Amino acid sequence: MIDIKKKLQDEIAALEHEFRTELPKEILRARELGDLSENAEYHAAKERQGYVNARLGQLKMRLQTVSMADMTKIPKDRVGLGSEVVVFDVKKEEEVTYKIVTSEETDAPNGLVSTSSPIGKGLLNKQVGDEVKIPIPGGEKEFEILRLKTIHDLAELS
Known part of the structure; x- marks a missing residue:
C-alpha cells in the first residue's frame, strides 16, 4: 500500500x-x-x-x-488485497501464483491481478482448499487454492 x-x-x-x-x-x-x-x-x-x-x-x-x-478489515485467513495465492489450474494442470493488488499495480503477465479483475474478484475471500470457477472473457478458469499468504503474513516476513 x-x-x-x-x-x-x-x-x-x-x-x-x-x-x-x-x-x-x-x-x-x-x-x-x-x-x-x-x-x-x-x-x-x-x-x-x-x-x-x-x-x-x-x-x-x-x-x-x-x-x-483499513488494514484491519483485510482478512487474515482468506484471499484479500495484498495476498499471494498459489492455485492449481485444473484445465492446464499446473500451479499458478497470483498476487492480489490494486488497479494501479496490475501486471497480469507477471501474476499481479487487481481486486476488480475477473480472477481477482473470483479469488477474494476464498481459503486454502476451496475450489473456484471463475468466468473470464473467452471461457472459465477452474482453480483449487493450494497455498495462501495474506498481506498480514507478508508484513511479518518483512
Whole structure:
C-alpha cells in the first residue's frame, strides 16, 4: 500500500508542476504569437491544461481512497488485497501464483491481478482448499487454492 501511495504522490507532484509552471509558460508563449483563433500551440496548451487538471482530480481522489484503506478489515485467513495465492489450474494442470493488488499495480503477465479483475474478484475471500470457477472473457478458469499468504503474513516476513 505504501508503494501505491508513493506512486500516486509522485504523479500528482509531476502534474502539479506541469499545471502550475510549465503550462502557463506555454500558454503565454503561444499568446505572444498573435491571433488566438488560429493559434494551434495555444489550443494544444489549453487542451493539455484541461486534461492535466482532470487527471489531478482523479489522482487526488484515488490517493484519498487508498489512504483510507483499513488494514484491519483485510482478512487474515482468506484471499484479500495484498495476498499471494498459489492455485492449481485444473484445465492446464499446473500451479499458478497470483498476487492480489490494486488497479494501479496490475501486471497480469507477471501474476499481479487487481481486486476488480475477473480472477481477482473470483479469488477474494476464498481459503486454502476451496475450489473456484471463475468466468473470464473467452471461457472459465477452474482453480483449487493450494497455498495462501495474506498481506498480514507478508508484513511479518518483512
